[in-house]
Amino acid sequence: MKPGTVLRQMLRERRRTVLWWTLAVLALTAITAASYPAVRDMGSALEQVLEFMPEGTLELMGAAGGITSPAGYLNSQLYSNILPILLLIFGIGTAAWTVAGAEREGTLEPLLANPVSRSRTALERFTGTAILLSVPTLAMTLLLIVLRTPFELGDVDAGKLVAAGVGTYLLVLLFVSLTYAVGAATGSKGGAIATGAGAAAATYVVFALSSFVDFFRDLRVISPWHWFLDNSPLIEGWNWPAIGVPLLVVIPAVALGTALFTQRDLR
């Protein structure tokens, strides 16, 4: 068998889905970018309002540098919430299908009756998930690079937008890989989704409350949202916590999930 046969089939089957997700993400990005000039014009008024908010509110929005600067605006309106959440929904849904979902719908067993190993099947499908996830992320990054001049976001240079795109991608991929790993290891689609989405939600809460509550401030080192948003690549460019550390979770999770999948009973 030629390598990539499972991967190619997965991409072929999902190209329409990924197109719709990409359009949704692009629409969101375009609307957000187009709104920047208006927000900036409100400028100082908005900053004054925010001064009355509890300390930590800006950190929560990933905009410690001020909400009306281009980077602060994009972080608070895009990178710290709606964008990763959209990508998480897409990525977790896809990753839960790769093994556990396919197992539950009953299509995995006939596939594995072919001369293709479990590890290859699972890894090709995880690769497929990673590729599909990269499409909307890449598209929105390119769109921002194109739109930044007309919408006066020119302060943010293209390299930092790319870094932020990669950072977002890895943040999402981290939870996607947990979803994949639990699904592969257990065959439980519900458990896989609960793990991926639950970990994303729980670590987001830790990050969000870390600005207000000392207990969570100590815990925030375990939150991927802290790695990404408190070291924003939009401001700091390529940096180890945002770009490197997520891979320290993704790689072992995928390896362990795949290894357990090769040993267990199919459901």
Place this chain on the structure above:
Amino acid sequence: MTHSPAIESRALTKRFGSLTAVDSLDLAVQPGEIYGLLGPNGAGKTTAIRALLRFINPTKGTVALLGGDPRDLNIRRRVGYVGGDVTLDRGLRVRELLSWYGDLRGGVGTGAIDRLCEQLTLDQSRKIGELSTGNRRKVAIVQALMHDPDVLLLDEPTAGLDPLLQRTVLRLVRARRDAGTAILYSSHLLPEVENIANRVGILRRGVLVREDTMANLREVARQRLELRFARDIPPGLLTGVDGVSSVDIVGRTAHIVVDGSVAALVKRIAEHDVERIVTHNEDLEDTFFTYYQDGEDRP
């Protein structure tokens, strides 16, 4: 014997928690042989077949296909499988699924696929999700046969097919057997396998309660017939007939239970205007009443 069996399990046991689905199962199917694995639903047929493919790991015992590990890809290449619960990717067209599976097998000629689809009257342009249960089963049968496998594991392959197609499938299976393929064919109905199986094993609650040639089993298989006569049944006509174990006459209809051959009964009634003979394909517990009853008495 110089050849090891093409399909083999030794003392295969599979437990799910406290449930023993298959218990110490010894099976051996030779190349060119069709082995009918009979048992009512829940007897452990599907578990045994899934363990033979190593979709599930035996709790105890060993399995082998073509003398090797069923998960070895070089062995898998030579195996065909129709699962009992057929679910293929609903979003794909038949042609897409078959060519994808063909690619996974290193390329299967479209000639072989087209021929099988034609024999089974399967429209390759349809989406699998839009097909009836029977048509989906045809897709599963085509994908299992298209690469001329040396081992076939068929888990109730004709469930949901009409009698005409059942015969077509049986003909295809027989052709594989004649080409030297070792075939394990599970069913919960004796009539389905009795014309093609060389040997039959009867599973009851995970235990192989009897294994024999089809010829020997026929002698003990129980049949229920309903004879409808054109006129009143002459007294004594149905008493003392070889094989007949019970007769119940209601008006012009006789309900008869025969163990083994019906030849003597047919001879006896030949001249008596029987208008209609209805046979009941009873379930296996009834057909092999003795084994199941004996089993029931065991502690």
